Amino acid sequence: MRRLNSVVAKNTLSSFVSMVWLNILSVLSITIYVKLLGAGSWGIVAACSSLQLLFNLIDLGFGQIVPRWIAREANDLELLRKYISVFHKIYAGLALSGFFALQAGAYALAYYWFNVPAEQSAQLELCIRLIAFQLLFQFANSLYVGIWQGLQLQVQANLRASLFGTLKHAAAMAALLWLAPSPVTYAAAFGIVALAELVTSAVATQRKGLMARSSGSAVAVRPFISEAAVLSIGIMVGLAVSQMDRIVLSRSVPVDSFGVYVVVANLALAFLSLQAPLTRAYFPVLVQDIKQNGHANPATIRRLILGSTVVCVLPALAMCIGADWVLRLWLQNEHFVQLGTAPLRLLLIAMCLNAIYSCLYQVILAQGFAHIIVKINLACLVIGIVTVAILHDITSLWVGGAIWVTTTFTQLVLGLSWYWMVTQGKSVKDRLLGTKNGKA
Numbered sequence: 032m033r034r035l036n037s038v039v040a041k042n043t044l045s046s047f048v049s050m051v052w053l054n055i056l057s058v059l060s061i062t063i064y065v066k067l068l069g070a071g072s073w074g075i076v077a078a079c080s081s082l083q084l085l086f087n088l089i090d091l092g093f094g095q096i097v098p099r100w101i102a103r104e105a106n107d108l109e110l111l112r113k114y115i116s117v118f119h120k121i122y123a124g125l126a127l128s129g130f131f132a133l134q135a136g137a138y139a140l141a142y143y144w145f146n147v148p149a150e151q152s153a154q155l156e157l158c159i160r161l162i163a164f165q166l167l168f169q170f171a172n173s174l175y176v177g178i179w180q181g182l183q184l185q186v187q188a189n190l191r192a193s194l195f196g197t198l199k200h201a202a203a204m205a206a207l208l209w210l211a212p213s214p215v216t217y218a219a220a221f222g223i224v225a226l227a228e229l230v231t232s233a234v235a236t237q238r239k240g241l242m243a244r245s246s247g248s249a250v251a252v253r254p255f256i257s258e259a260a261v262l263s264i265g266i267m268v269g270l271a272v273s274q275m276d277r278i279v280l281s282r283s284v285p286v287d288s289f290g291v292y293v294v295v296a297n298l299a300l301a302f303l304s305l306q307a308p309l310t311r312a313y314f315p316v317l318v319q320d321i322k323q324n325g326h327a328n329p330a331t332i333r334r335l336i337l338g339s340t341v342v343c344v345l346p347a348l349a350m351c352i353g354a355d356w357v358l359r360l361w362l363q364n365e366h367f368v369q370l371g372t373a374p375l376r377l378l379l380i381a382m383c384l385n386a387i388y389s390c391l392y393q394v395i396l397a398q399g400f401a402h403i404i405v406k407i408n409l410a411c412l413v414i415g416i417v418t419v420a421i422l423h424d425i426t427s428l429w430v431g432g433a434i435w436v437t438t439t440f441t442q443l444v445l446g447l448s449w450y451w452m453v454t455q456g457k458s459v460k461d462r463l464l465g466t467k468n469g470k471a
Contacts, residue, residue, distance in 0.1 A: 042185040046308025047342065049189035053196045054301040060200045061294055062362055067204075067212045070366065071148075074290030075155050075214040078145045079162040081281055081293065084274045086129045086170045097174065101181025102315035115178060115236075122174045126167050133163035147286040154214060161218035168225035175232035183315050191235070195228035264401075268408040272438050275415045276431030283426050288370060292428045295358070295371040299378035302347040306386050309338045310393050317397035329454075336390045343386040351379040370428055377432025384439040391446040407445045411438040 065073050097118055101111065141147070141156035179188040202220040210216050280292055313335050320328050350357060355372040362368070395403050418437045422430045 042183055043308050043312040043338075045186040045189045046311055047305070049193045050304055050308055052193055054304060056197060056200055058298060058301065058361070060204070061297070063204060064207070064217070065294075065362065065364065065367075067207045068214065068217070070287040070290060071151065072212070072214050074286035074288075075147065075151065075158055076217055077290040077293035078147070078155065078281060078286055079158050079214065079218065081274075081277045082133060082140075082159065082162060083166060084270065084277070085133060086126075086166050087270050087274075097177035098181035098314060101178055102183075102318045118174055118178075122171060126170045129170060130163050130167040133166070134160060137163070145281060145286055146284060146289070151286075158214045158218050161215060161222055165218065165222040165225045168222065168229045172225070172229045172232050175236050178236060180311055181315060183312075185311060187235070191228065191231060195224060195231070198227070199224045264405050268405065268412050272408060272411045272415050275419065275438075276434045279419055279434070280428065280431050284428065288428060291367050291370045292374060292431055294362070294367065295375040295428075296378055296431065299347070299375060299382050302343055302350065302379065303382040303385060303389075305346070306339045306343040306389060309335055309342065310389060314393050314397060317393060321397055332390065332394060335393065336387065339386045339390055344383045347379045347382050347386075351376050354379070373427075373429040374432040377429060377436050381432065381435035381439040384436070384443045388439065388443045388446045391450050395446075395449070403449055407442060407449075410445060411441045414438055414441045 064076070068076065101114065137156050137159040140159055141152045145155060147155055176188055176192075179185060199221050202224050203217050206216045206220040207213075276296070277293075281289055284292070313331060316331060317328075320331065354375045355368055358368045358371055358375065359365070392404070415434055415438045418434050419430075422433060
């Protein structure tokens with residue numbers, strides 16, 4: 032137990048340091064990008080970055096399935112190699128599907144979806160085509176991240192993530208300063224470093240002996256596909272909820288205003304990402320605990336919630352109070368302050384709600400209850416659609432924050448309700464049936 036706690040502590044600390052560094056780097060870099068590119072060109076970059084949604088959709092939940100299966104069989108090298116071989120094939124197919132989909136839709140997105148001046152449409156199309164390469168490489172690399180996470184080798188993985196995250200921004204800034212300050216230059220620089228990161232991760236995994244050819248019969252793909260078929264529904268619905276703000280605003284507001292929203296949304300999400308080191312470190316522990324005891328240890332869940340409150344919720348609330356002051360000091364651009372303060376405050380409140388729910392989400396996922404995730408996300412999707420319908424005549428950026436607050440509040444209420452019913456020893460269905468029988 033002492034060794035396990037030591038591993039969790041090291042993984043949590045390394046992940047936290049890496050996450051803080053990458054967030055600080057991203058926050059500081061945005062200021063430079065906005066100054067070098069201007070609001071209009073930065074808006075094009077923001078529009079392209081929103082296309083990450085496509086690769087999140089085609090992930091089909093494998094980003095969460097891989098660490099769980101790897102953690103379950105971490106002590107069986109032969110079986111691990113078979114799993115990794117299967118995951119390689121799945122990820123290759125998914126990555127190429129997303130890449131070709133973006134290339135095929137680049138023209139339509141640039142000329143018919145994003146609210147961009149006609150003279151910038153051609154540049155936006157080229158930028159989308161270049162961003163597709165970056166997203167292809169990043170998606171392929173996420174397989175190796177999942178493998179190392181499942182094996183609780185996150186210290187090494189975090190070192191690589193920090194190194195290449197730094198190199199991406201360094202390469203982009205150098206290219207913008209020495210070549211040409213354009214979105215195309217930015218996209219090309221990020222794509223080149225993303226390819227280098229993918230190659231490095233593959234080599235590191237190979238040296239661990241995890242990609243050697245295994246003997247005996249191959250592992251069937253069907254169990255992974257079956258789990259993904261259920262989980263992917265919840266994931267896709269969840270993404271529709273979490274990306275609803277960007278989908279709505281990318282169409283309804285000018286691209287330069289959309290760029291402002293992406294800046295404040297990324298800042299708010301940076302606070303939520305501070306929780307990721309805790310969830311990554313504790314998730315394999317929850318999986319192994321459930322495998323051995325049949326349920327998650329309540330003490331582990333409490334530590335996860337307490338840690339999330341300290342590293343995420345309290346800093347986000349403090350930031351919410353001084354949102355306008357921070358934006359003014361950070362960007363030194365009154366246009367961004369005027370447009371971004373209200374949505375930032377709403378988004379930070381939503382991050383606090385989401386942080387608590389994410390702790391319960393880890394338990395649900397570790398239990399393998401994908402159907403619960405589907406039901407919660409479907410309820411949030413309905414709430415999000417209702418919010419959009421009510422606010423459809425408003426073209427302000429704070430609409431995006433309002434969508435986040437209503438959906439995350441719904442998630443938290445339903446997540447807490449599920450956990451309370453589980454701790455009482457009854458499923459939701461049994462409790463409802465019991466209520467009805469009692470009334471009868």
